[in-house]
Amino acid sequence: xxxxxxxxxxxxxxxxxxVKPDGSGVETQxxxxxxxxxxxxxxxxxxxxxxxxxxxxxxxVSMGPQQCQETLRTALAMGADRGIHVKTDDVLEPLAVAKxxxxxxxxxxxxxxxxxxxxxxxxxxxxxxxxxxxxGWSQATFASVIELGEGTAKVTREIDGGLETVDIKLxxxxxxxxxxxxxxYASLPNIMKAKKKxxxxxxxxxxxxxxxxxxxxxxxxxxxxxxxxVKVESVQELVSxxxxxxxxx
Amino acid sequence: MDLTxxxxxxxIVDMVRRFVREQIVPLEDKLDPDADELPPxxxxxxxxxxxxxxxxxxxxxxxxxxxxxxxxTRALISFEMSQHRAGLYAPCYGAFGxxxxxxLFEATEEQKEKYLYPMLRGEKKVFxxxxxxxxxxxxxxxxxxxAVRDGDEWVINGSKLWISGADRADYGLVFxxxxxxxxxxxxxxxxxxxxxxxxxxxRVVHTLRSSxxxxxxxxxxLRVPHANILGEEGGxxxxxxxxxxxxxxxxxxxxxxVAIKAHEMAVxxxxxxxxxxxxxxxxxxxxxxxxxxxxxxxxxxWLVLEAASKADNGEPFRTESAFAKLVAxxxxxxxxxxxxxxxxxxxxxxxxxxERWFREMRIRRIGEGPSEVQKHVIARDILGxxxx
Ligand SMILES: Cc1cc2nc3c(=O)[nH]c(=O)nc-3n(C[C@H](O)[C@H](O)[C@H](O)COP(=O)(O)OP(=O)(O)OC[C@H]3O[C@@H](n4cnc5c(N)ncnc54)[C@H](O)[C@@H]3O)c2cc1C
Numbered sequence: 032x033x034x035x036x037x038x039x040x041x042x043x044x045x046x047x048x049x050v051k052p053d054g055s056g057v058e059t060q061x062x063x064x065x066x067x068x069x070x071x072x073x074x075x076x077x078x079x080x081x082x083x084x085x086x087x088x089x090x091x092v093s094m095g096p097q098q099c100q101e102t103l104r105t106a107l108a109m110g111a112d113r114g115i116h117v118k119t120d121d122v123l124e125p126l127a128v129a130k131x132x133x134x135x136x137x138x139x140x141x142x143x144x145x146x147x148x149x150x151x152x153x154x155x156x157x158x159x160x161x162x163x164x165x166x167g168w169s170q171a172t173f174a175s176v177i178e179l180g181e182g183t184a185k186v187t188r189e190i191d192g193g194l195e196t197v198d199i200k201l202x203x204x205x206x207x208x209x210x211x212x213x214x215x216y217a218s219l220p221n222i223m224k225a226k227k228k229x230x231x232x233x234x235x236x237x238x239x240x241x242x243x244x245x246x247x248x249x250x251x252x253x254x255x256x257x258x259x260x261v262k263v264e265s266v267q268e269l270v271s272x273x274x275x276x277x278x279x280x
Numbered sequence: 281m282d283l284t285x286x287x288x289x290x291x292i293v294d295m296v297r298r299f300v301r302e303q304i305v306p307l308e309d310k311l312d313p314d315a316d317e318l319p320p321x322x323x324x325x326x327x328x329x330x331x332x333x334x335x336x337x338x339x340x341x342x343x344x345x346x347x348x349x350x351x352x353t354r355a356l357i358s359f360e361m362s363q364h365r366a367g368l369y370a371p372c373y374g375a376f377g378x379x380x381x382x383x384l385f386e387a388t389e390e391q392k393e394k395y396l397y398p399m400l401r402g403e404k405k406v407f408x409x410x411x412x413x414x415x416x417x418x419x420x421x422x423x424x425x426x427a428v429r430d431g432d433e434w435v436i437n438g439s440k441l442w443i444s445g446a447d448r449a450d451y452g453l454v455f456x457x458x459x460x461x462x463x464x465x466x467x468x469x470x471x472x473x474x475x476x477x478x479x480x481x482x483r484v485v486h487t488l489r490s491s492x493x494x495x496x497x498x499x500x501x502l503r504v505p506h507a508n509i510l511g512e513e514g515g516x517x518x519x520x521x522x523x524x525x526x527x528x529x530x531x532x533x534x535x536x537x538v539a540i541k542a543h544e545m546a547v548x549x550x551x552x553x554x555x556x557x558x559x560x561x562x563x564x565x566x567x568x569x570x571x572x573x574x575x576x577x578x579x580x581x582w583l584v585l586e587a588a589s590k591a592d593n594g595e596p597f598r599t600e601s602a603f604a605k606l607v608a609x610x611x612x613x614x615x616x617x618x619x620x621x622x623x624x625x626x627x628x629x630x631x632x633x634x635e636r637w638f639r640e641m642r643i644r645r646i647g648e649g650p651s652e653v654q655k656h657v658i659a660r661d662i663l664g665x666x667x668x
Contacts, residue, residue, distance in 0.1 A: 045301070047548075065294070104287050105294075216299060219334030219347050222291045 032142035032201075033088045034077040036111065037132060038070040040095055040102040041152040054250045066102045069147025071109070072207045075214040076145055076177060078110035085179050086143075088112050092135060094128055096120050100230060107225035108217040114230035119242065121235065127242040129161035134238040136166055141202065143184070148173050148206040159206035169199035173208040289353055295333060296360040303329065304364045304372055313630040314490040315366065318373045326375035327402070337377040339527065340400055341385065351529060351588040358533030359581070363541040365633035368640035369489065371534055374402075381406045381453060382523035383469065387510055395451060395471055407452030409440045409472075409497060416442065417653050419455065420464040420517060425499065427456035427468060434458070434470065434504045439482070440497040447481045447495050449474055454499070455516050467516040471508045478502030488639045528601045529588050531648050532608035536580045538637045539612035543573040545634070546619035549626075560622065569618045576611035583607050599661040606654035613641040 042048060042057070043065040049058040066074075080086035091106035093099040094117040103114035117131055136144060146159035163170035171177075171186035175194070178185040188195045189208050199205075235242045263269045273280045285293070303326055307318065318326070330336045338354065340346030349357075361371040377400070384396040384406070398404040415422035425438025436456050446452060451473045459466035472479060478500045484493040511519040547570060550561040560566045587600035620627035620634045627634050645651050 101287060101290065105291060108291055216329065216333050217291055217295050218332060219292065219349070221334075222288050222295075225291075226288060 032086055033090060033139060034080060034086045035090050035092060035132075035136060035139060035141040035144045036070065036073045036077050036106070037128070037144070037146055037158070038074065038091050038093045038102050038106050039067040039147070039150045039152075040064050040093060040099050041067045041150055044068060044151060050251050050253050054252060056248065056251050064098065064102075066105050067147050067150045067152075069149060069151070069207055069209070070106075071214040072209070072211050073145040073147055074106050074109050074111060075212045076207060078215075079212065080179065081110065081112075090115060090139060090141065092117065092132070094119065094123055094131060094235075103230055104225050105217065107228045107230075108222045109215065110221065111228075113228055116230050116232050117235060117238065118232055119235050121242045122244055123242055124244055124246060125155050125157035125161055126245065127235070127240060128158050129165055130240045131235060131238050132158070132162045133165045134240060136162075136202075143201060144168075144204045145177075146204060146206045148208050159204050163204035166202075166204070169201075169203040170205070171197050171199050171203065172206040174205050175208050175210045177205060177211070285356070289356055292335075292349070292353060293356050293360055296335070296357050297363075299329065299333070300360060300363055300372065304375070308365050313365065313633075313636065316369060318375075323373060323375060326372070327377065330372075330376050335376060337400060339380075339382070339530070340377065344385070344396075344400060350592045351526060352585060352592055354530055355533045355584050355588040358530035358584075359537040359540065362534035362537035365636055367541075367633075368534060368538055368637060368644065377402060381408055382527055383453060383510055383520040384471075385523060386519050387471075390507070391471060391510065398450075404450040405445060405448055407443050407446040407449040407474075409443050409446065409452050409454040411440065411442045413439060413441045417650060420467060423455055423457050423467055425454070425456040426460070427458050427470065427504070429458075429506075430503075432506050434506065434509075436470065436472075436478070436499045436502040436504060438499055442485065442494040443497055444494055446474065446497055447484060447493075453510065459514055462514065464517050465514045468513050469510040469516040469519060470504050471510055472502065472504055476502060476504070487643070489643055490636075490639070525598055525601050526591060528605045528648055529584060529591070531644075532580070532584045532587075532601075532604040535608040535612035535641065535644055536577065536584055538641065539573070539577050539580065539615035542616045542619035542634060542637060543570070543577060545632070546570065546573065546622045550622055553624075566622060569622060573615045573618055576615050580604075580608040580611040599658055602649075602654040602657040605648060606651050606658070609641070609644045610651055613638075613645060616641050 041064065042059065043063040046062055051058055074089070074091060077086060077089040081089055089111040090113055091103055091111040092115040093103050097118065099116055103116055107114055115135060132144065144162060146162065148159065149156040159172060160170060171184070171188060173189045174186045175189050176187035182201050184199050184201060184203060184205070186197050186199060186205055188197060189210065263272065270280070307322060317323070327336060335347050337346040338357065342348040358371070361376065362368055366373060381399065384392070384399065387396055399406050410416065410419050412419070412422055412424060414424050425436065425440065427434045427436045436454065438456065440454070451471060454470045454472045455467055456470060457466050458468040479502050480498045480500065482496045482498045484495055487494055550566050550570065551559055553560045583600070584604045587597050587604040590597035590600050616634060616637045620638055623632065623634060626632060629635065
């Protein structure tokens, strides 16, 4: 089977995010960018499926500006077989991404799309669910274990109360959670091999998708500074503060 | 001139940076601030990861199983792998394997079996015995340790000073005078095992490096088989010169790596630390320190990459490597010093890595050829040039 994995280029998790002075967004100039960590987990899972012999091909797809090719190369160096780059400088909202994924899935016919449960830039947590809905496929979100059967998959999901196991029919969209696996480091031989793997370029128009944003950003601002905490001497004092100052009881 | 990194180089840099951040730094946080090694099981686990990365044995030539990377990429890696507390003492605590004594690559097949391969496999520790109480900058003249031939053996008498790790080594290289009538051409390199009779570690010499200590060695009628001469008799100084010049480049790069990290810390701290009602970063006095840091880092980084690139292109790079070593050590020392100043008392506290970097940076202005000796090399080149 084929596995399709979307990979998003985001600000590196180590970078301290700074809001632009005009409040129009966050600073991305001269800022280190990396693959969304949840997408790394998705790639790792797909590559492991391939190593186990249950997947034949892993296709990584990234949507965005020219530099997304770096993100794709990273996916290829981790073991993906080929890349698809939907090149655009437009701002992409989850719905537009889901529509483009649908178009690519219809062409490529993968049995599974593994999507990161969210991207660490906008934390939307929508793309996987929307893609499944548009395709009319089964979905299993927040996966911590994926076991493949004959035309089915058993997915363990992390939910508030604990773990839930669902059986789904393939083709399906699965979104990966943090504990699904620990992604490997790239390796020198694979980095060199990745150089020769193909990346196909396309654009939103050729996929028949209109990317015009439906959401308007009014203003981006820093979260308020956290107030320092206080130490209380006794339970009485704690209760009195909760009643009189915090007014929560 | 193309100054951009290739996609492959970017990925390699990323991979090493992540390794340091995810594997080394969290582990180091639990160690004593002056620790000089990892628990063996951790080192083994990390070495397995670097092997899977295909980067184990960074300084081992590909024909001996090392990774096939050029010197520019090696320099880029060196900028990353020193960015932790013990990073100047032992980048990544040796998890990338070691090939410290480059001269051993020039050994005979028999010597390689016995001494090179065990070192490359990380099974044996090796010291480098050149400096003596009489001086290390100009060893060709200073060496007084004598070796006299006796049949199939040589008998060595004399002493060595500042020799790193000889108390824990299995064997090492000892440079001794075999022909007193000649200067440079009268010094021979011997491979000496530390458990042979006549080999003494007289004392551990404490330095401002709190971790591993330098040692003083004494040889008393130390008998060494003729077969243990490395290279030619009288050719001690002509072994592996090219390899040694190459090694100086990542050595310089490690200094730059620490400077980059120290500067990063200083920038972040200046933004949050407030005095007299405003952040340090708002003061021009501090801003200029940060600018000086940036200038030092960019200059040093560039000189290191230039030397590496010349070597990769097969051009002469001896002078460039001297520039790289000189400027990287001096400039990075200044960066660490300024970054420490910006941190105030915290800068000298063992809670942060700055104080250990400061001490190690001070040593790096003396080790691998002191700054003055690098200038001496550069001056000879300048004065030897003819008109263009
Ligand atoms: C922690 C540590 C570990 C070491 N480990 C080893 C090791 O493992 N093996 C080993 O062989 N050595 C080792 N060394 C020794 C090191 O290589 C020498 O200290 C170095 O080569 C300088 O020699 P020296 O100390 O004898 O100084 P000297 O040669 O006496 O020089 C004294 C000073 O004068 C300067 N100088 C020299 N010539 C000139 C000139 N022409 N013009 C102007 N200034 C000049 C030098 O730069 C230096 O600053 C180690 C040193 C230290 C501190």
